[in-house]
Amino acid sequence: MAGSGEENLVHMSDGAEGLRSVPALLERNARQFGDSPAYREKEFGIWQSWTWAETAEEIEALALGLINLGVNEGDYIAVIGRNRPSLYWSMVAAQMVGAIPVPLYQDAVAEEMRYVLGHCGARFVIAADQEQVDKVIEIQEDLHQFEHMIYVDPRGLRKYDHTQLHQYSHIQAQGRAAHDELIGELGRRRANPSYDDTCVMLYTSGTTGKPKGVVLSNRNIIESAKSASEFDNLRRDDEVLAYLPMAWVGDFIFSIGQAYWTGFCVNCPESADTLMTDLREIAPTYYFAPPRVFETQLTQIMIRMEDASPTKQKLFHHFMEHARRVGPKILDGEAVSFGDRMKYRLGEFLVYGPLKNAMGFSKVRVGYTAGEAIGPEIFDFYRSLGINLKQLYGQTEASVFITVQPDGEVRSDTVGVPAPGVELKIAENGEVFYRSPGVFVEYYKNAESTADTKDAEGWVATGDAGFIEEGSGHLRIIDRAKDVGKMATGAMFAPKYVENKLKFYPNILEAVVFGAGRDRCTAFINIDLTAVGNWAERNNIAYASYQELAGHPRVLETIQSHIEEVNVSVAEDPMLSGCQVHRFLILHKELDADDGEMTRTRKVRRKVIGEKFEDLVNALYDGSDSVYTETEVTYEDGRKGKISATLQIRDAKVVPVNAKPMAAE
Amino acid sequence: MKDTAGYVTADGRQIGGTLMEMRNITLKFGGVTAISDISFDIHEGEIRAIIGPNGAGKSSMLNIISGFYTPTIGEVWYKGEKRPPMKPFEVARMGVARTFQNIALFEGMTVLDNVMTGRLTHMKSSILSQALWYGKAQQEEMENREIVEKVIDFLEIQRIRKTPVGRLPYGLKKRVELARALAAEPSILLLDEPMAGMNVEEKEDMSRFILDVNDEFGTTICLIEHDMGVVMDLSDRVVVMDYGKKIGDGTPQEVRADQAVIDAYLGVPHE
Numbered sequence: 001m002a003g004s005g006e007e008n009l010v011h012m013s014d015g016a017e018g019l020r021s022v023p024a025l026l027e028r029n030a031r032q033f034g035d036s037p038a039y040r041e042k043e044f045g046i047w048q049s050w051t052w053a054e055t056a057e058e059i060e061a062l063a064l065g066l067i068n069l070g071v072n073e074g075d076y077i078a079v080i081g082r083n084r085p086s087l088y089w090s091m092v093a094a095q096m097v098g099a100i101p102v103p104l105y106q107d108a109v110a111e112e113m114r115y116v117l118g119h120c121g122a123r124f125v126i127a128a129d130q131e132q133v134d135k136v137i138e139i140q141e142d143l144h145q146f147e148h149m150i151y152v153d154p155r156g157l158r159k160y161d162h163t164q165l166h167q168y169s170h171i172q173a174q175g176r177a178a179h180d181e182l183i184g185e186l187g188r189r190r191a192n193p194s195y196d197d198t199c200v201m202l203y204t205s206g207t208t209g210k211p212k213g214v215v216l217s218n219r220n221i222i223e224s225a226k227s228a229s230e231f232d233n234l235r236r237d238d239e240v241l242a243y244l245p246m247a248w249v250g251d252f253i254f255s256i257g258q259a260y261w262t263g264f265c266v267n268c269p270e271s272a273d274t275l276m277t278d279l280r281e282i283a284p285t286y287y288f289a290p291p292r293v294f295e296t297q298l299t300q301i302m303i304r305m306e307d308a309s310p311t312k313q314k315l316f317h318h319f320m321e322h323a324r325r326v327g328p329k330i331l332d333g334e335a336v337s338f339g340d341r342m343k344y345r346l347g348e349f350l351v352y353g354p355l356k357n358a359m360g361f362s363k364v365r366v367g368y369t370a371g372e373a374i375g376p377e378i379f380d381f382y383r384s385l386g387i388n389l390k391q392l393y394g395q396t397e398a399s400v401f402i403t404v405q406p407d408g409e410v411r412s413d414t415v416g417v418p419a420p421g422v423e424l425k426i427a428e429n430g431e432v433f434y435r436s437p438g439v440f441v442e443y444y445k446n447a448e449s450t451a452d453t454k455d456a457e458g459w460v461a462t463g464d465a466g467f468i469e470e471g472s473g474h475l476r477i478i479d480r481a482k483d484v485g486k487m488a489t490g491a492m493f494a495p496k497y498v499e500n501k502l503k504f505y506p507n508i509l510e511a512v513v514f515g516a517g518r519d520r521c522t523a524f525i526n527i528d529l530t531a532v533g534n535w536a537e538r539n540n541i542a543y544a545s546y547q548e549l550a551g552h553p554r555v556l557e558t559i560q561s562h563i564e565e566v567n568v569s570v571a572e573d574p575m576l577s578g579c580q581v582h583r584f585l586i587l588h589k590e591l592d593a594d595d596g597e598m599t600r601t602r603k604v605r606r607k608v609i610g611e612k613f614e615d616l617v618n619a620l621y622d623g624s625d626s627v628y629t630e631t632e633v634t635y636e637d638g639r640k641g642k643i644s645a646t647l648q649i650r651d652a653k654v655v656p657v658n659a660k661p662m663a664a665e
Numbered sequence: 666m667k668d669t670a671g672y673v674t675a676d677g678r679q680i681g682g683t684l685m686e687m688r689n690i691t692l693k694f695g696g697v698t699a700i701s702d703i704s705f706d707i708h709e710g711e712i713r714a715i716i717g718p719n720g721a722g723k724s725s726m727l728n729i730i731s732g733f734y735t736p737t738i739g740e741v742w743y744k745g746e747k748r749p750p751m752k753p754f755e756v757a758r759m760g761v762a763r764t765f766q767n768i769a770l771f772e773g774m775t776v777l778d779n780v781m782t783g784r785l786t787h788m789k790s791s792i793l794s795q796a797l798w799y800g801k802a803q804q805e806e807m808e809n810r811e812i813v814e815k816v817i818d819f820l821e822i823q824r825i826r827k828t829p830v831g832r833l834p835y836g837l838k839k840r841v842e843l844a845r846a847l848a849a850e851p852s853i854l855l856l857d858e859p860m861a862g863m864n865v866e867e868k869e870d871m872s873r874f875i876l877d878v879n880d881e882f883g884t885t886i887c888l889i890e891h892d893m894g895v896v897m898d899l900s901d902r903v904v905v906m907d908y909g910k911k912i913g914d915g916t917p918q919e920v921r922a923d924q925a926v927i928d929a930y931l932g933v934p935h936e
Contacts (some may be wrong), residue, residue: 045817277824
């Protein structure tokens, strides 16, 4: 039923309005509300803004410049840099001339770029600044199809060889100059795209193996953006802050798909360092952040509260207590007594309001978190303040949306109900499958992986194991399907389930749990330097480095107590009680994407870590008290170095359980 | 005038003619001769370093260039003219800006306000109109703020724009000082030990900024520095001083090979 209704909608929007591409949406926006703001960017201390009409002019000038430079239909244009209007325009200009934009992660090292740029055969690269230009030049020799590079910020690039290098503003100027000559050609290309042409190609971060290029069509992007915008009643006067990597599908959907569909304004921060100030100044109404951002913000607030005067602390704790009790209910529209409501109002005036203002959440109507599980305490904290924070579950392959939480049905332990137009099914082994208008076309030049992931009927394997909760119809995710394994005892092993519980403690930044095929579980822990460092300062514990703090006996004690608490909570679930952590160590370095231990979206690469720190894993299982290790690290400028350390290994108390082999049931 | 023609550096940059020339400078404090009979020139667009052991008279030399000291004997020629004895603010108005060995910022003021003080020499409106924020003063402040914001952007200190300087770490204070000097849009920039007390990473950043300033704005830079690696990498030409005398002058390679310099400063090789 839902399916056929969706078909009609697709057909209508396709035929009636002819909005079959992002440039077509741009044209509509410039025509219908050309004076509304489309982009803002803080530069030179002031928010500079561009209306939709101005945006259309800028993009057209660039598109003409690209044709002038020799961009053909079907070319791939890589876009590298932080969120800036000029780079968003680059992507739309590329689409306008019939090329395919490929945004890349700006913090990727040259080596990682070599693969992606070579794989898509990018003829053109649009880079933000000298840093990105340098990386591309470094690998240029291996890129056979590469021809020209355009840069936005000219700083430091004046003396570079400019035979293949062009300044963004010059390309636009050339485009404007050649307007009369090329506008006919641009018009032809603009009229050309079909609903099933490629809109964008996004490389998945790849927890395993090489990144895969996910091809998303105009239909995927526009249909997903449209139904999600309608689901949350997004409006033209909404504001978003674009700060998440441009190479990530979420940013493409929010900052391009939904922004162009509903016509709201995309705000770009001044720099990564000023993000929090910029967030406050903009006060977005529609906000997206991975759990990590919410965690960091909460940690910072708690640290700052500890420095506040005793009166303020009392006031804060008193009203937060009240908010935790009634806040979520008020948000969900449930019955709350008059007295409680009044007290909540007072709290809003005294505590919640100022707090939300300090965090930049004063105006949030819809906030989302996704990507990882979020701690219930963190989730409840934000919701109790009256911030409508919800969870969604999505993938690049689905153009983000698989399930979302509707207003009034928000919980921290589920990821919501199927998004509009999405069908779900659970396979026998627990893996979640979905089918929707957002389902990707293919993995670029990788028919094999495409066939592995997507079947002939359009069902896509998520790779996650989960189940649909009876009654509410909400989806619950347990773990990555391939990570869910068996222990030697036959008990179910779901590492991420345990890791997430561990990571909910502010002191623990990352955790990696081992145990597949073993008789018991063990863990690597990364401490959170902000939280633990602050604690150390308060307790007069001197430390010179991350490594030293990580090895401090009292830190080990604290972490041990956290692990023991988690063991108690894990033991409550009979199916997963075998996953209690018996032994652990605190790693001497932070897990880092530069060392290949995490993906660029900061997901742990379990296998890489297991191999790299094999000596440590062995030590966890051979009963030794400490282990000496040497590790190679990569510095930010690409140089390599070695760090060595002797790590303590500790035993944690576990709750005894009668290990029931899963198969026996 | 002596040779005013420019030259081409080893990495192919074109350097202009003589911008400033020190002729037979001697500086005495009572009976102590801090500088004795030193002559050298600074070309337009070059990075000129002054090096030497402690007490060699480097800072005194910089103070003469900035007008803080008047030489006992000798002349300072600037832009082809002999400079009469001047007060430091008059020299500053002529396009000479500097940073200090011991940071000299207004600790209680924000970074932005500190950098704004660098524009002081360019403000023309009266105290009254500035106080009333009226007419010309308003427009002037906006123009000056724009230049200041460009400098802030250039030195990547946006995030501390509104932070009081007293709360900043040392390395950042040094950068703010450079920002204030740059805000004056100087034609010659004097840096007194810009890297003193910095760690390797901060030194790398600062070196990059100095090169970028020279490259982007074409600012002539005269710097005193102890870190030999930095001096040899950054500068186009080096003056070497020892006990108030000039003992070497030339490109870093020439100076490095000069026996007098090696003996006095870099150490005598033992064979």
